[in-house]
Amino acid sequence: MLYREAGDFKTSYQADSQTFPIAFDRWRYWAVLVIAFCVVPFFVNAYWANAILVPFLIYAIAAIGLNILTGYCGQVSLGTGGFMAVGAYACYKLMTSFPDVSIVIHIILAGGITAAVGATFGLPSLRIKGFYLAVATLAAQFFLVWMFNKVAWFYNYSASGQITAPERFVAGVAVTGPNTAPWAQYMICLVFLTVCALIARNLTRGTIGRSWMAIRDMDIAAEIIGVNPLKAKLTAFAVSSFFIGISGALFFAVYLGAVEVGEAFGIQKSFLVLFMIIIGGLGSLFGSFAGAAFLVLLPVALKVIGVDVLGWPTDLVAHLQLVIVGGLIMFFLIKEPHGLAQLWRLAKEKLRLWPFPY
């Protein structure tokens, strides 16, 4: 009954273009923020942080990044894993080269470096579209992983070829390294996710977002209206890679702590993030969250149900998970190409009229 726009009049264009035009949505948004920032950190334990919350937060950043490129600007990319690796290795090199600088600055810089790399690999998008572009970004994926394996400078000539995050502090609290408290991991990822989501929201609702969507929907008409395709596509690649780089840096430094590039940032990662935005919803920020939550929770839920409740062997459940994810992707592509976000939107439209649909 609260979910109404009736009587919620807008008297300025400012109010009309806000993120959540319906009052109920605004309250819920603030409630989620308050719970995420003020309640969860006090209750989070190592299992919840490691299995669910931290990966969700990090993947949500990556999904927002990829959604900007693929969902908003219409450029398919299979290079997400490679770009996450760029963020991780950039962060590692910065952390070890400038140990006195704050890790927060390192992570942001790692995003910036990834943005530059992403824009470079985005150059082919000016000539090729669709599948062909996907293949070109696939080349980026393999090239980057190969490079981080091959060039010893990137992993500081360590014998194992791995990179390991040294201990770093924010405001006196360890956020990387073995002594990090779960709540500290959670908080730093949450802060980055919140800021990234706000930036993404601001960009997508404004001029630049409209030029991305214009390119996505009809590039010829976009050009005739004054969208410079070069600028629009490269900014999409850059902004998208910025977010993906940040998520890669967090994934390495905060979540895993030690990384071997082929394992952590291989092609599976690219597909995982792509599945997130397909299941969550292309061209929707909410979809990025929903998709990330779904694909992070699914294995956990399946394990709890399959192994703990039903007592099935672990490997069976692991294989079942692949089958279910594959089936779901086909289901979504056929039934609802706009993903969970669209289901949510439809539910809201129904709710608005409920209980008197006429």
Add this chain to the structure above:
Amino acid sequence: MDGVAPYVTADGRQIGGVLMDMRGITLRFGGVEAIKNISFDIREGEIRAIIGPNGAGKSSMLNVISGFYHPQDGEVWFRGEKRPPMKPYQVARLGIARTFQNIALFEGMSVLDNIMTGRLTHMKTGLLAQAIWKGKAEAEEVANREVVEKIIDFLEIQAIRKTPVGRLPYGLKKRVELARALAAEPKLLLLDEPMAGMNVEEKEDMSRFILDVNDEFGTTIALIEHDMGVVMDLSDRVVVMDYGRKIGDGTPDEVRNNQEVIDAYLGVAHE
């Protein structure tokens, strides 16, 4: 044709000097000559029609003006300056907007967003300011929204502003596309068959909007149209094309009585 003095039309509109001058345009696709050495001008404030049978090269002409095609020969003069070869988005920044024969709207976006995209050439804030949103970007958004709302009022599409374009019927889509072109506040508006596939009522509406745009904003309009009644009623001057050649140019009455034009449309009797 150059140096014609400004004059006032019978219905009181001011027609100024030459806004766009096409000089000896030749366009070839491989061996096919789509446009053969055509010259014509568009004067400030007028409604200029380009007509001709199918395949005459009318749309190619518009594509030359808007920068999709680059003619092999000939010069394009705009506002007294020779225009170097340009990309379409650069042409848009000169103040030339257009609509398409088969609607080219952004289907995934709302009507409002479509029209706001038309304001792109007036948007100046950088990436960082937009990321922060509060302040410059928001102020610009609101200022441009006001302009867009005026156009929405003008074209009477208030009720559908938040509707995704994909859900609209054909006639309204055509109107939204006109709104998007108008949002750029163009100096020259190119309309490629604005009334194709419309019923009489919709055609009347569209004609009224075209006349109003020309009258109220003083926008120069060049249009391609197949409905002769509409063309003769709306336009100040008409260019007639056939097989890539120009076969007539003048006021609707002159064109109507031009033997070559009659032959092109009705065919020539063979003895």
